[in-house]
Amino acid sequence: MKQEIIIAGFGGQGVLSMGKILAYSGLMEDKEVTWMPAYGPEQRGGTANVTVIVSDERISSPILSQYDTAIILNQPSLEKFENKVKPGGILIYDGYGIMEPPTRKDIQVYRIDAMDEATERGMAKTFNMIVLGGLLKLRPIVEIESVLKALRKTLPERHHKLIPLNEEALRIGMEIIKSVEV
Amino acid sequence: MAEEVVLMKGNEAIAHAAIRYGVDGYFGYPITPQSEVLETLAEQKPWETTGMVVLQAESEVSAINMVYGGAATGKMVMTSSSSPGVSLKQEGISYLAGAELPCLVVNVMRGGPGLGTIQPSQADYFQTVKGGGHGDYRLIALAPASVQEMADFVGLAFDLAFKYRNPAILLADGVIGQMMEKVVLPEQRTRLTDEEVIARCPWAANGKTAGRKPNIITSLELDPAEMEKRNIHLQKKYAEIEANEVRFEEINCEDAEYLIVAFGSCARIAQKSMELARAEGIKVGLLRPITLWPFPSKAIAARAAQVKGILTVELNAGQMVEDVRLAVDCKVPVEHFGRLGGIVPDPDEVVNAIKTKLIK
Numbered sequence: 001m002k003q004e005i006i007i008a009g010f011g012g013q014g015v016l017s018m019g020k021i022l023a024y025s026g027l028m029e030d031k032e033v034t035w036m037p038a039y040g041p042e043q044r045g046g047t048a049n050v051t052v053i054v055s056d057e058r059i060s061s062p063i064l065s066q067y068d069t070a071i072i073l074n075q076p077s078l079e080k081f082e083n084k085v086k087p088g089g090i091l092i093y094d095g096y097g098i099m100e101p102p103t104r105k106d107i108q109v110y111r112i113d114a115m116d117e118a119t120e121r122g123m124a125k126t127f128n129m130i131v132l133g134g135l136l137k138l139r140p141i142v143e144i145e146s147v148l149k150a151l152r153k154t155l156p157e158r159h160h161k162l163i164p165l166n167e168e169a170l171r172i173g174m175e176i177i178k179s180v181e182v
Numbered sequence: 183m184a185e186e187v188v189l190m191k192g193n194e195a196i197a198h199a200a201i202r203y204g205v206d207g208y209f210g211y212p213i214t215p216q217s218e219v220l221e222t223l224a225e226q227k228p229w230e231t232t233g234m235v236v237l238q239a240e241s242e243v244s245a246i247n248m249v250y251g252g253a254a255t256g257k258m259v260m261t262s263s264s265s266p267g268v269s270l271k272q273e274g275i276s277y278l279a280g281a282e283l284p285c286l287v288v289n290v291m292r293g294g295p296g297l298g299t300i301q302p303s304q305a306d307y308f309q310t311v312k313g314g315g316h317g318d319y320r321l322i323a324l325a326p327a328s329v330q331e332m333a334d335f336v337g338l339a340f341d342l343a344f345k346y347r348n349p350a351i352l353l354a355d356g357v358i359g360q361m362m363e364k365v366v367l368p369e370q371r372t373r374l375t376d377e378e379v380i381a382r383c384p385w386a387a388n389g390k391t392a393g394r395k396p397n398i399i400t401s402l403e404l405d406p407a408e409m410e411k412r413n414i415h416l417q418k419k420y421a422e423i424e425a426n427e428v429r430f431e432e433i434n435c436e437d438a439e440y441l442i443v444a445f446g447s448c449a450r451i452a453q454k455s456m457e458l459a460r461a462e463g464i465k466v467g468l469l470r471p472i473t474l475w476p477f478p479s480k481a482i483a484a485r486a487a488q489v490k491g492i493l494t495v496e497l498n499a500g501q502m503v504e505d506v507r508l509a510v511d512c513k514v515p516v517e518h519f520g521r522l523g524g525i526v527p528d529p530d531e532v533v534n535a536i537k538t539k540l541i542k
Contacts, residue, residue: 020189020362023362024189027187027189027364032364033189033362033363033364034362035361035363036360037361039215039300039301039356060453060456061453061529062363062450063357063447063450063526063528063529064528065529065530
């Protein structure tokens with residue numbers, strides 16, 4: 001198993017932390033992982049992206065030309081990464097951030113209205129976990145239990161009370177992700 | 183206890199490895215993309231546990247001179263910075279080499295010249311292996327290609343630095359510094375006691391005992407005849423290092439028709455390119471220098487006898503390629519592919535370069 005994933009959106013959406021949680025969950029299952037951020041003079045509202053690779057084998061390049069899966073959370077990122085999804089690969093986008101949806105017919109496109117759902121339920125801060133839930137529904141790269149284990153391991157103790165909320169967010173994401181006909 | 187596997191950035195791994203290796207002092211000044219080294223040390227507060235000193239100096243120049251002072255007493259001391267900061271340290275590095283002081287300098291390279299950019303680069307290769315500061319000196323230069331090697335090479339660099347009484351440099355870049363990977367950290371060692379330091383470094387200036395001559399640490403020698411002797415001594419030491427300490431990794435070289443030579447982050451990217459090229463039936467191998475000085479010239483020359491062409495992949499305009507050409511001595515074509523100023527190539531670009539520059 002090897003999954004090469006790009007997660008891209010606005011700074012402040014939790015792009016980097018979603019990638020980190022995914023990478024850490026892979027670590028919990030003793031998989032090989034890399035997490036490579038596009039670092040720079042980043043700021044809230046600017047663009048942010050991270051490449052995450054989870055694999056059973058040793059990973060060569062942390063930087064990729066093409067991805068198995070792209071998680072796209074804003075329009076500029078769609079323009080940048082739509083053509084970098086491998087044929088047959090998956091593109092997941094959040095309906096709120098995308099005005100002009102993807103057009104490729106040789107990939108599987110999914111929409112997840114995570115931002116709307118998160119806002120409606122008053123759990124805006126779990127937006128990225130809803131998206132991660134959607135990804136794990138389509139690509140069970142890691143077990144949900146490993147994600148929770150990763151959260152327990154990485155979150156400071158005082159935030160552990162929020163873990164059930166994050167678990168709920170993951171389950172919501174799994175329910176609301178839907179296939180899109182292009 | 184089973185070894186603990188953690189996920190962290192390359193820069194963080196350097197800080198943790200330094201604490202665990204029993205380093206006595208770190209002196210630095212923040213600069214992207216290596217600031218997490220100092221930040222992690224500040225978070226970990228090793229002065230409360232191992233007694234390691236961590237100090238943010240007022241500039242890179244002070245930091246390297248604090249390293250000179252600490253190293254002169256036989257302590258394990260280090261500094262870290264990124265390209266423009268390492269340029270500022272060059273005078274101190276030359277003095278450390280001249281006075282034969284062991285220490286560790288970390289350079290997490292960014293794009294230059296000048297203040298440049300904060301994105302990854304390997305354009306300080308020349309500075310690292312061909313001088314940088316003035317005078318005939320060499321640094322033991324290690325090039326990590328993973329977060330694990332960022333951790334492992336801290337200890338290795340200190341071992342080599344003390345073995346040869348010579349500064350060592352860990353040459354990484356923004357990719358290796360900023361990415362997170364799995365890492366197993368070394369076990370916690372206790373710092374050497376003063377008695378152990380004196381036993382290990384009989385040359386150090388750490389308090390004269392009765393009956394022994396004073397130890398004088400200096401790079402100054404005004405008598406040219408004496409200074410030539412000193413230089414000849416240094417050259418003899420460098421020859422010994424070249425004979426004993428070359429390190430490199432070869433992947434898929436046995437049947438290779440084309441060879442990529444790349445270090446650090448570029449070796450990782452090139453490894454993927456090799457996989458892609460092999461899937462197309464192009465037999466590519468990868469030789470990764472781990473020590474940039476001493477350079478694995480013999481290993482590269484040996485592969486040159488077998489392959490049709492060699493491509494170096496570097497985040498610069500063509501620096502290591504000069505050493506590869508010297509090693510190969512015109513036996514096969516040696517080409518260079520690089521991106522400049524902070525741009526990192528993706529694996530497809532390298533495959534394309536193999537096709538256009540080597541196979542044609």
